[in-house]
Amino acid sequence: MEQLTELGMRARRAAFSLNSLTTEEKNRALMASADALEAHAQEIIRANRTDIENGRAKNMSEGLLDRLLLNEERIHGMAEAVRGVASLPDPVGDVLEEWTRPNGLRLRKVRVPIGVVGIIYEARPNVTSDAFSIAFKSGNAVILKGGSDAIYSNGAVADVIRGALSENGFPEDALLLIRSTDHETTTRFMQMNGYVDVLIPRGSARLIQAVVRNSTVPVIETGAGNCHIYLDEGCDAEMAKAIIFNAKTQRIGVCNAAESLVVHRSVLDTVLPAAVKKLQEKNVIVYADEEAYGALTKAAAADPALKLSLIERAAEEDFGTEYLDYKMSVKTVGSVEEAIGHINRYSTKHSETILTPDEAHARLFQNAVDSACVYWNASTRFTDGGEFGFGAEIGISTAKLHARGPMGLRELTTTKYQIDGTGQVR
Amino acid sequence: MEQLTELGMRARRAAFSLNSLTTEEKNRALMASADALEAHAQEIIRANRTDIENGRAKNMSEGLLDRLLLNEERIHGMAEAVRGVASLPDPVGDVLEEWTRPNGLRLRKVRVPIGVVGIIYEARPNVTSDAFSIAFKSGNAVILKGGSDAIYSNGAVADVIRGALSENGFPEDALLLIRSTDHETTTRFMQMNGYVDVLIPRGSARLIQAVVRNSTVPVIETGAGNCHIYLDEGCDAEMAKAIIFNAKTQRIGVCNAAESLVVHRSVLDTVLPAAVKKLQEKNVIVYADEEAYGALTKAAAADPALKLSLIERAAEEDFGTEYLDYKMSVKTVGSVEEAIGHINRYSTKHSETILTPDEAHARLFQNAVDSACVYWNASTRFTDGGEFGFGAEIGISTAKLHARGPMGLRELTTTKYQIDGTGQVR
Known part of the structure; x- marks a missing residue:
């Protein structure tokens, strides 16, 4: 505990220094960090090898081992990402509003760094450099707590960046890594x-819920995505097929992948079977409610290419499940209002889309669905800092306070009021 | 617990309805609520009498009894405040940003209600109608938990407003009051x-800290204000006297009152004694560090009107104390940088001011002091929604996330992204 307090004080001091760096200085520090990552690639790879060996000894899955693995190409990618952040506009110092009161007081609302950002993440070592660079560019110190499976890799990446900062006259404590992995820490x-001014958990729903439950520091929840696609009356079958296939299968393990289809009764016999047949190209199993199951059974009788073996009956819990797999639930509704009710009940408030030719339905859906990103005729997969044009992303907030949706540099800032007077009193 | 869950569900349903009300409808509901408060003043006063009697039986102080008391005039004031909120611009629906991506996706960042706002407060029954009106105008349902000392008054005010909502076709559950006062609830x-999407505690530092420690729902901290005035080298003695006197004594029990003077060594023998003498008109006791104590003793020897009986030596804990009383600490420093360091160490990040003729010092102070509102040559007492021109205020945030400083209607909103496509996939 003493050690954490010590880390906290060092982070606060670093944050105080970062607050007064110019954009040019911050960019110089980031470019130096990126260069150092490449220059020290072999050290990082050596450290990573220990994590990989430990992972193999623990029978870590090949998928997880692949996420953990660092090689020269990936380290180059990490360095390039840091350079990318250096090239982004600096949000700090932006004057958001400015006004004068009748008593002559002049008020400015100015964008400033939050201070010290804590990030808790799992076994992806690239998060170490990504999170540092985004926090640093927005003027914040970071305290990182990575998963124990990547402890050597994270340590090596952090050491290289801290070394680069210090060699170039910047506070190395702008990046602090908590190296103990015990539960109490x-x-x-x-x-x-x-x-710590804010904690951002990145990883599984379980990790995120543990942080929400145990943290007394403000938390921004990220990531959980039980995303819905609603097929409205009259929706275009070709568009529906393409969007559903993309949103479900382009990358199954991500939070903006679609997990549930909500289908207007009028397109149960037309668009739904066509979409499910397309999904079956990737062996997606659909979990259909009674009505949709009936419609799909009927369609399969007429079209033997539609495989009944990939169609199952949905249980209630399917509607609340973020599968992150080649699985999708199907719910039948009789109106856009009913679709909205179903989605607001089961969604994680991440991303949902309505496919409809009817603008009034689209606007109703976009206003009434209580999610961070609500689409009309597009894939949910676009909920992403890069796709939104933010250049970099620290995560996708499913919280409602402070930041909602993809979080870029601006979302790691806060504001303060600076008020100029000439002796005013009340 | 079951009961609270039931309240929560009712609040969520109400919030869903409020989300689609027009500004005109919301204003109509607010005007009806204000009229009802006046029409039912006698009922409210009767209920309040029970609280007052219970308070007297518990030997509540006259000051607290006065804050608790409702009469026709005060109820008229509450109604007028609700009408004032009705007259404010509606922040919901504002499009904050709008852009098109190279793939043709059109993105809008739109201001929307947060949803359900929880407010925990102490014994001021006017908060019941104030909090309701600000939350309602910004499209939110509120769940209120007032202090047990005002339980009958709060219940009466809530019943009257709920009745007015329901009679006028609005969801009465837009205002829910938790009537049990036990600790577990x-x-x-x-x-x-x-x-509940956000909790806002309003009241003593103890109440606020209890909420921060125990809440798993996001909290916006409000109110604690250990506010500083820094007298820089060359500061104007007359301005300093007026601002210090105003910030310390105009109203001692409020969070934006000044609690600590930080004094540049060069004005210890000039501005400080003059300011302290002015404070002594209200019998303010100053707790001075060694150097300031010496300077004041010397000044008192030359000027018998400066009363040594009101000057004491500061202990370390004085610098961290929000007195809310006719008391003020005094710390001597040698530079603006040292003043900033002292303030960032002891302040509650609420409001601080620098008195200086030097613009470079003022800008350094405003940038480096980590507080919600940082003034140059003005009283800290201006940190207030009304004084900032927000029209109404739900509290003053000393948090860094979501809202910082006075919180008006906009601070009770969040944003969502609405994205229009034409079939885009990744």
């Missing part, structure tokens, strides 16, 4: 009020 | 994730 990290 | 209220 993690819990204490979530309660560093006064030292 | 309060704790459960802080953990209604999924039902």
Whole structure:
């Protein structure tokens, strides 16, 4: 605990220094960090090898081992990402509003760094450099707590960046890594009020819920995505097929992948079977409610290419499940209002889309669905800092306070009021 | 617990309806609520009498009894405040940004209600109607938990407003009051994730810290104000006297009152004694560090009107104390940088001011002091929604996330992205 307090004080001091760096200085530090990552690639790869060996010894799955693996190409990618952040506009110092009161007081609302950002993540070592660069560019110090499976890789990446900062005259404590992995340290990290201004958990729904439950520091929830596609009356079958296929199968393990189809009764016999047949190209299993199951059975009788073996009956819990797999639930509704009710009940408030030719339905859906990103005739997969044009992303907020949806540099800032007077009193 | 879940569901349903009300409808509901408060003034006064009697039986102080008391005039004031909120611009629906991506996706960032706002407060029954009106105008349902000392008054005010809503065809559950006052209910209220989107505690530092520690729902901290005035080298003695006197004594019990003077060594023998003498008109006791104590003793020897009986030596804890009383600490520093360091260490990040003729010092101070509102040559007492021109205020955030400084209607909103496509996939 003493150690964490010490880390917290170092982070606060670093944050105080970062607050007064110019954009040019911050960019110089980021470019130096990127260069150092490439120059020290072999050290990082050596450290990563230990994590990989430990992972194999623990029978980690090939998928997880692949996410953990660093090689020269991937380290180059990490360095390029840091350079990309250097090239983005600096949000700090932007004057958002400015006005004068009748008593002559002049008020400015100015964008400033948050201060110290805590990030808790799992076994992807590239998050170490990504999170650092986004936090640094927006003027914040970071305290990182990565998963134990990547502890050597994260340590090596952090050491290289800290070395580059210090060699170039910047505070190395702008990046602090918590190296103990015990449970107590993690819990204490979530309660560093006064030292950590915000905690952002990145990873599984379980990790995120643990942080929400145990943290006394403000948390921005990210990532959980039980995303819906609603097929409205009259929706275009070709568009529906393409969007459903893309949103479900282009990348199954991501939070903006679609997990549930909500289908207007009028397109149960037409668009739904066509879409399911397309999904079956990737062996997607659909979990259909009674009515949709009936419609699909009927369609399969007429079209033997539609495989009944990939169609199952939905249980209630399917509608609340983020599969992150080649699986999708199907719910039948009788109106856009009913679709909205179903989605607001089961969604994780991440991303939902309506496919419809009817603009009034689209606007109703976009206004009434209580999610961060609500689409009309587009794939949910676009909920992403890069796709939105933010250049970089620290995560996707499913929270409603402070930041909602993809979080870029601006979402790691806060504001302050600066008020100029000439002796005013009340 | 079951009861709270039931309240939560009712609040969520009400919030869903409020989301689609027009500005005109919301204003009509607010005007009807204001009229009802006046029409039912006698009922409210009767209920208030019970609270007052109970307060007297418990030997509540006259000051607290006065804050608790409702009479026709005060109820008229509450109604007028609700009408004032009706007259403010509606922030919901504002399009904050709008852009088109190279793939043709059109993105809009739109201001929307947060949903369900929870407010925990102490014994001021006017908060019941104030909080309701600000939340309602910004499209939110509120769940209120007032202090047990005002339970009958709050219940009467809530009943009158709920009746007015329902009679006029609006969801009465836009205002829900938790009527149990036991500790367990309060704790459960802080953990209604999924039902309550944000909790705003209003009251003593102790109440606020209890909410921060126990809540799993996002919290916006408000109110604690250990506010500083820094007297820089060369500051104008007359301005300093007026601002210090105003910030310390105009109203001692409020969060934006000044609690601490930080004094540049060069004005210890000039501005400080003059300011302290002015404070002594209200019998303010100053707790001075060694150097300032010496300077004041010397000044008192030359000027018998400066009363040494009101000057004491500061202990370390004085610098961290929000007195809310006719008391003020004094710290001596050698530079603006040292002043900034002292303030960032001891402040509650609320409001601080620098008195200086030097613009470079003022800008450095405004940038480096980590507080919500940083003034140059003005009283800290201006940190207030009304003084900022927001028209109404739900509290003053000392948090860094979501809202910082005075919170008006906009601070009770969040944003969502609405994205229009023409079939785009990734």
